[in-house]
Amino acid sequence: MNGIDLLFKIAGIGIIVSILHTVLKQAGKEEQGQLVTLAGVVIVLLLVIQLLAGFFETVRTMFNLY
Amino acid sequence: MTVLISVSKLLTTQNASCQYSSWGLGDRSKLWNDLLGEVESVEIVRILGIALVAVFLLLILRQLRPEFALLGALVAGLLIFLLIVDKIQGVLGLLQELADQAGISSLYLHTILKVIGIAYLTEFASQVAKDANEGAIAAKVELAGKIIIIFLALPIIRAILDTVVKLMP
Structure with missing residues (x-):
């Protein structure tokens, strides 16, 4: 299953980013924490964007949308 | 049973x-x-499994990082759609076959299919926007979808009006 892997990946990245954010906040580095969150969102977005493009392509070919 | x-x-x-x-x-x-294979109960079990796994993962993730939960919900929706793609294609193939046999012009069927596709895409996007608590953007997306659907239906409306005008003495 390729698909459910993606879901677990997103959940894993989210949990790791959340932990990093908490640790950095405790260390008094709020700005780095925000940057880590931003980087995590970008990484997950890169993972999702291919699936989303495939979805749009499928719908377009299926319903004759050009 | x-x-x-x-x-x-x-x-x-x-x-x-x-x-x-x-x-x-x-x-x-x-x-x-x-x-x-004919009942397709295996497929629905897989879909339910993905949905339940996604629900429990996102339940935890939403408390930690809501932005990741949003993307996760998006991915879960896409996965479920990908599992039912070939079923939808079967249904559409049957519709096409029926339309061919009934001699209906392909203009009408293609317009209906386009409307269904746009409605599905619009619904998807507006649900994602609503999940992110952006109700205003969701409403705008739905409005745009409705306008485009009416625009697509213009040739059919025009054909109906022409028929009515021809019928009138």
């Missing part, structure tokens, strides 16, 4: 058990596929 009864009947009848047992152990799944 009826499927299970039919499976047990098939397994107990001599003919079927001979047929399937001669193919070895791995062919029991083939039997299941033959019987359940």
Whole structure:
């Protein structure tokens, strides 16, 4: 299953980013924490964007949308 | 339940058990596929599994990082859609066949299909926007979808009006 892997990946990245954010906040580095969150969102977005493009392509070919 | 009864009947009848047992152990799944293939209950179990896994993951993730939960919900929706794509294609193929047999102009069927596709895409995007608590953007997306659907239906509306005008003395 390729698909459910993606879901677990997103959940894993989210949990790791959340932990990093908490640790950095405790260390008094709020700005780095925000940057880590931003980087995590970008990484997950890169993972999702291919699936989303495939979805749009499928719908377009299926319903004759050009 | 009826499927299970039919499976047990098939397994107990001599003919079927001979047929399937001669193919070895791995062919029991083939039997299941033959019987359940028409009912498609295997597919719905997979979809439910993905949905429940996604729900529990996102339940935890939403408290930690809501932005990741949003993307996760998006991915779960896409996965479920990808599992039902070939079913939708079967339904659309049947519609196309019926339209061909009935001699309906393909203009109408293609317009209807386009409307359904746009409605599905719009609904998807507006649900994602609503999940992110952006109700205003969701409403705008729905408005845009409605306008585009009306625009697509213009040739059909015009054809109906022409017919009505021709019918009038």
